[in-house]
Amino acid sequence: MSAVDNPILTIDGLSVKLPKGADRSHALNGVSMAISADEIVCVVGESGSGKSVMANAIMRLLPGEVAIDGGRVLFEGKDLASASNTEMRKVRGAGIAMIFQEPMTALNPLRTIGDQIGEMFEIHTELSKTEIKARVLGLLQDVHIPDPVQAARAYPHELSGGQRQRAMIAMALALDPRLLIADEPTTALDVTTQAQILKLIKELQSRRNTAVLFITHDFGVVAEIADRVVVMQHGNVVEQGAVKDVLTNPQHPYTQQLIAAVPPLTAPPPRALSDDIILTLDNVSKTYRNGGFLGRGVRVTHAVKSVSLKLPRGATLGIVGESGSGKSTLARCIIRLIDPDGGAIVLEGKDWAKLTRDEVRRETKHIQMVFQDPFASLNPRRKAGDLVAQGPIVHGTPRAQAVAQAKELFRLVGLDPSAIDRFPHEFSGGQRQRIGLARALALKPDVLVADEAVSALDVSVQAQVLKMLHELRERLGLSIVFITHDLRVAAQICDLVAVMKDGEVVEHGLAGEVFGNPQHAYTQALLASIPGGDFARSRKPVTV
Amino acid sequence: MRILSLAGRRLAASIPTLFLILIGVFLLLQFAPGDTVDAMMAQMGGGDAATARELRKFYGLDLSIPMQLGNYLWRLIRLDLGFSSIYGKPVATVILERLPPTILLMTASLSFAFFFGLLLGVIAARGVNKWPDTLISTLGLVFYATPSFWFGLMAIVVFSIYLQWLPAGGFEDIGAVQTGFGRTIDIALHLILPTLTLGLIFLAIYLRIMRASMLEVLNLDFVRTARAKGLDETRVVVKHVLRNALLPMVTLIGLQAGTMLGGSVVVESVFSLPGLGRLAYESVVQRDLNTLLGIVFVSALLVILVNFLVDLLYARLDPRIQAEA
Numbered sequence: 001m002s003a004v005d006n007p008i009l010t011i012d013g014l015s016v017k018l019p020k021g022a023d024r025s026h027a028l029n030g031v032s033m034a035i036s037a038d039e040i041v042c043v044v045g046e047s048g049s050g051k052s053v054m055a056n057a058i059m060r061l062l063p064g065e066v067a068i069d070g071g072r073v074l075f076e077g078k079d080l081a082s083a084s085n086t087e088m089r090k091v092r093g094a095g096i097a098m099i100f101q102e103p104m105t106a107l108n109p110l111r112t113i114g115d116q117i118g119e120m121f122e123i124h125t126e127l128s129k130t131e132i133k134a135r136v137l138g139l140l141q142d143v144h145i146p147d148p149v150q151a152a153r154a155y156p157h158e159l160s161g162g163q164r165q166r167a168m169i170a171m172a173l174a175l176d177p178r179l180l181i182a183d184e185p186t187t188a189l190d191v192t193t194q195a196q197i198l199k200l201i202k203e204l205q206s207r208r209n210t211a212v213l214f215i216t217h218d219f220g221v222v223a224e225i226a227d228r229v230v231v232m233q234h235g236n237v238v239e240q241g242a243v244k245d246v247l248t249n250p251q252h253p254y255t256q257q258l259i260a261a262v263p264p265l266t267a268p269p270p271r272a273l274s275d276d277i278i279l280t281l282d283n284v285s286k287t288y289r290n291g292g293f294l295g296r297g298v299r300v301t302h303a304v305k306s307v308s309l310k311l312p313r314g315a316t317l318g319i320v321g322e323s324g325s326g327k328s329t330l331a332r333c334i335i336r337l338i339d340p341d342g343g344a345i346v347l348e349g350k351d352w353a354k355l356t357r358d359e360v361r362r363e364t365k366h367i368q369m370v371f372q373d374p375f376a377s378l379n380p381r382r383k384a385g386d387l388v389a390q391g392p393i394v395h396g397t398p399r400a401q402a403v404a405q406a407k408e409l410f411r412l413v414g415l416d417p418s419a420i421d422r423f424p425h426e427f428s429g430g431q432r433q434r435i436g437l438a439r440a441l442a443l444k445p446d447v448l449v450a451d452e453a454v455s456a457l458d459v460s461v462q463a464q465v466l467k468m469l470h471e472l473r474e475r476l477g478l479s480i481v482f483i484t485h486d487l488r489v490a491a492q493i494c495d496l497v498a499v500m501k502d503g504e505v506v507e508h509g510l511a512g513e514v515f516g517n518p519q520h521a522y523t524q525a526l527l528a529s530i531p532g533g534d535f536a537r538s539r540k541p542v543t544v
Numbered sequence: 545m546r547i548l549s550l551a552g553r554r555l556a557a558s559i560p561t562l563f564l565i566l567i568g569v570f571l572l573l574q575f576a577p578g579d580t581v582d583a584m585m586a587q588m589g590g591g592d593a594a595t596a597r598e599l600r601k602f603y604g605l606d607l608s609i610p611m612q613l614g615n616y617l618w619r620l621i622r623l624d625l626g627f628s629s630i631y632g633k634p635v636a637t638v639i640l641e642r643l644p645p646t647i648l649l650m651t652a653s654l655s656f657a658f659f660f661g662l663l664l665g666v667i668a669a670r671g672v673n674k675w676p677d678t679l680i681s682t683l684g685l686v687f688y689a690t691p692s693f694w695f696g697l698m699a700i701v702v703f704s705i706y707l708q709w710l711p712a713g714g715f716e717d718i719g720a721v722q723t724g725f726g727r728t729i730d731i732a733l734h735l736i737l738p739t740l741t742l743g744l745i746f747l748a749i750y751l752r753i754m755r756a757s758m759l760e761v762l763n764l765d766f767v768r769t770a771r772a773k774g775l776d777e778t779r780v781v782v783k784h785v786l787r788n789a790l791l792p793m794v795t796l797i798g799l800q801a802g803t804m805l806g807g808s809v810v811v812e813s814v815f816s817l818p819g820l821g822r823l824a825y826e827s828v829v830q831r832d833l834n835t836l837l838g839i840v841f842v843s844a845l846l847v848i849l850v851n852f853l854v855d856l857l858y859a860r861l862d863p864r865i866q867a868e869a
Contacts, residue, residue, distance in 0.1 A: 093774035105765040
């Protein structure tokens, strides 16, 4: 453990017990670490590593059955682990402040931003109403919110995700806390917004000398912002040290494995692409209209604006873009979950945009989709095997044969075939995404549309699923439309990449060319925003 | 004022529904054997067929059913509810006389159920799965499972006959002519038992909804944010949880305004209150079609009005509504 001078927070042998029936007895096993004033410490780990539990344990905000059962948390000479509730309330907000992952749900939807920031002063200080108002405006200016006066009056839903997170940061810094705990504060944000928020945190940290405990799963973010790194696995600290040492010379095998799993930004050498085009999109458009009464005051959103793309047989076409760029709408149009307004979607000579509902139902076996959320996209009341076999059964395969095929598919996607009798909740996130993939493959599609299929997964699991997609593509001759917001993932798996912004494709071409030599200003901005860009670029492509 | 136009639009949309309900009730009553004239003849102690024919002609009952319906709707458009042959007064007057007890009963029961449902729901949610929660939930189930007429009768037995604390029925004391404040107290005393009887079932529903919605909101992220700011539990509940948890309750008021009118028929009968519910029952028995349709019309207006107010209240409570509208 590297020596920390003048620590502001010292965690000493902290253990947190989980309720009976959890997958392990302790969320944290004797964790020790320290943060000194004026430094940013990143805590890295995958889901279930106990990093968020640690943050909540410091604040004593653990849910009912989860409790600290050993160790000390020393903050300004006081042991928070044994402090009374009244003492804790004085520390929360004023001494240690916290920002959370999801800026939409972390703010009360029914109260204005200014009101919620002002509450900090109301409970911890004796300031008058007008003083509080002035302070709130000052804070909002500090976090560079456009039009602070308007923002203070706004409700959370009236601000964008990035602005909400700025408001959260303003609230956390209201009372100049000595320590700021940031629990995955940029994970839910777009890459360009993330870059801005990271810059803001760094700027405020150096201006106010606040210590920051930054929890993340993303090594790119670590490379961008951290002074020191603490790596956690299964509730233990496996490695900690200065950011340069850990990133370039990781000692613990788990750290090495995590860093190896981070997809680098450079694309692997291009594969030979077939001349045979399996899927052609020609001027596909989709416009949403909502609101309005008898044609008045209609809000028109051009979700997809005349997109034309070609997918060669056996190739992978990546569609990348930020939220609201129309990439998911395009995916849904391709498999006709929604009807495009215009254009042609030609698959094997048939124009999907013009098929009737009935025909689409019959033809869906040629094109299948894998969805983003492995938790929500599987029916929790049906067995995994049934979910996979359902498609073929609907399309006329006898039940026994479909179940046998399901077993075969389970083996193909790396699951135990005997697991077909289990329910979705008995699988982990990565396993569920494999079930989703098996379900899509059950109909033997020619084209697979994967909508953010690996975005909800931990890096190591993400790497496994990507590897499996690679293998399946070779073995089954699949053509894939791969939709993602993560440029690093796209660089790994896609032969061709199309960059979307506001419903339009602004740039498309071979992955290596788009990432190596971006032409459009937006692509350049996207690439520049990737956290820890130099770190990602310096690494060799994973050979899969 | 987008929300006003939205609520106004919903108001306009309910007018066709109102007419459909009225036509439905009108046709339904045609299937019942006998008409107003039969009921009147029975009251007079019988009469010859010629008188009956005269009366039917007088009241327009000899016309074909579509003609009668057309006449009724035409009068309704001019806001004329017609004449009640049984009471010998315009229907509007009859209904206006009977409206105050029902409105008082409904408002009192609703407020009682809402307020105590909210309070008990919050207490139950704060001590979830501990004894207060178990006690409150069990009580709620008992209230919900017991028929309201039984409650009413038992309340009369205990409080009026055995303890002699409260009057057993009626809207006010007819013997003593009182004015001003004394009369208000008198009416309030008469309304305590009916209010409790009608309110208890709704109390049970409100408390369950409030408990569930509190538990849901307590688990949301912004509650954790509030705690991380250093707020104490009371402030967390009052400032952050309560208003969010209230939204489903407010929806429920709108939905239940109609149910409550139905429930008041039973309660008004048990406590012999001269309200709209009893009037409805009597007009069915006496085949007083005009009065019955008038009651349906007024009740529907009441429900629509309550829902309009709920819409406005909802928009006031939840700023997101205006954005989605």
